[in-house]
Amino acid sequence: MACGNCGTGTDGQPKGCKNNGTCGTDGCNKLTVFDWLSNMVIPEGQEAFNYIEVRFKNGRKNYYKNTENVTLSIGDIVATQASSGHDIGMVTLTGELVRVQMKRKKIKQDTEDTLKIYRKATQKDIDIWTKAREREEPMKVKARQIAIRLDLQMKISDIEFQGDASKSTFYYTAEDRVDFRQLIKEFAQEFRTRIEMKQIGLRQEAARLGGIGSCGRELCCSTWLTDFRSVTTGAARYQQLSLNPQKLAGQCGKLKCCLNYELDAYLDALKEFPKTDIKLYTEKGTAVCQKIDIFQGYLWYAYEGEWMNWHKLEASQANEIIKLNKAKKPVASLEEFASELIEDTKVDFGNVVGQDSLTRFDKPKAPTKRRNNRNRNKKRATTTAANKKPHQNKNNSKKTDSKKPAQQQNANAKRSNNRRNRSKKKPNNDA
Numbered sequence: 001m002a003c004g005n006c007g008t009g010t011d012g013q014p015k016g017c018k019n020n021g022t023c024g025t026d027g028c029n030k031l032t033v034f035d036w037l038s039n040m041v042i043p044e045g046q047e048a049f050n051y052i053e054v055r056f057k058n059g060r061k062n063y064y065k066n067t068e069n070v071t072l073s074i075g076d077i078v079a080t081q082a083s084s085g086h087d088i089g090m091v092t093l094t095g096e097l098v099r100v101q102m103k104r105k106k107i108k109q110d111t112e113d114t115l116k117i118y119r120k121a122t123q124k125d126i127d128i129w130t131k132a133r134e135r136e137e138p139m140k141v142k143a144r145q146i147a148i149r150l151d152l153q154m155k156i157s158d159i160e161f162q163g164d165a166s167k168s169t170f171y172y173t174a175e176d177r178v179d180f181r182q183l184i185k186e187f188a189q190e191f192r193t194r195i196e197m198k199q200i201g202l203r204q205e206a207a208r209l210g211g212i213g214s215c216g217r218e219l220c221c222s223t224w225l226t227d228f229r230s231v232t233t234g235a236a237r238y239q240q241l242s243l244n245p246q247k248l249a250g251q252c253g254k255l256k257c258c259l260n261y262e263l264d265a266y267l268d269a270l271k272e273f274p275k276t277d278i279k280l281y282t283e284k285g286t287a288v289c290q291k292i293d294i295f296q297g298y299l300w301y302a303y304e305g306e307w308m309n310w311h312k313l314e315a316s317q318a319n320e321i322i323k324l325n326k327a328k329k330p331v332a333s334l335e336e337f338a339s340e341l342i343e344d345t346k347v348d349f350g351n352v353v354g355q356d357s358l359t360r361f362d363k364p365k366a367p368t369k370r371r372n373n374r375n376r377n378k379k380r381a382t383t384t385a386a387n388k389k390p391h392q393n394k395n396n397s398k399k400t401d402s403k404k405p406a407q408q409q410n411a412n413a414k415r416s417n418n419r420r421n422r423s424k425k426k427p428n429n430d431a
Contacts, residue, residue, distance in 0.1 A: 086118060087162050231257060236248055280318070
């Protein structure tokens, strides 16, 4: 969720676009909406929809009426109407898609609660707004210290200043009702501003603060999810998940919202399965369901008293046996139906990435130390034998030289003497 302006600086440090949440493309912000109706041409004689969607800190959004007909686009900083004073926010959506969003969220138009947009924010408005935002983090630390000192069972999760810095809203979570009258007095003396305390749920707290889920992605509630449906343990039971609270709970401490994503698909698949509490009656005995596989469409049954022997049946076969039991027709055994299933026991792992085989460590190699030692000894023996052979040849050549006949030695001596005499008889060219 980032735009093309973000990048990497020197020494591998993230550079970023340095807009601090006011990016014109709105790619780094929470709950970003893609305006797929932006290129639509408005018919002649019809005015554009005069409501604007404005986003504030941590994904808080509201809809305002553009009574002054100010030309606005996504990313503009605007001054909006508030209960007292004005607030500063960023435009996230304009045009006909705002009408669709308001209809989906059941927000009525032109009521007493409808707020309006004043103008585009000036540089003075933005300076006041940024200074107020810088005060929020140290105020949150101080506010938590005061709440702990007063021994209040509450957690202050976030603080948000109004755009004109005239009011600050303290968001907190608590299991029970909290008497914070003394807390507000100390906050007013400490921070010198108007204070509003607002209690939120654990899911809303996770949505405001954000974070990374167990899937490795940003939390759904802080990026795109706006409606929080109730999640029950029945969703985990239908999906054949173990009821482990450490795995099923999210960062908010409640059940994960993603348990509802595939629930409808599981419910549709379970319509073809018989109920697991229905027993199968055969002449061999009564069979009880032990396990089901929704993806492959199989059920495993075991006879009463023979719990170790499971028989795999298809969902259609189990339904057929149940029909025969209702019609009081005899069924010999489950083996007649289970024998029709031909199982493929070969495990074939697809090497999609092009890496080594997944089963390369299943069959360890036998130890080869002794064989290696024997091979080394053989190599040493051959090398020593090869080194000794040339020495023996030299000795043999010397011996053969000594055994040459005397006549051949005398002939060689005569040849050398004749060469010397010839060299002496040659004339001297220098003379």
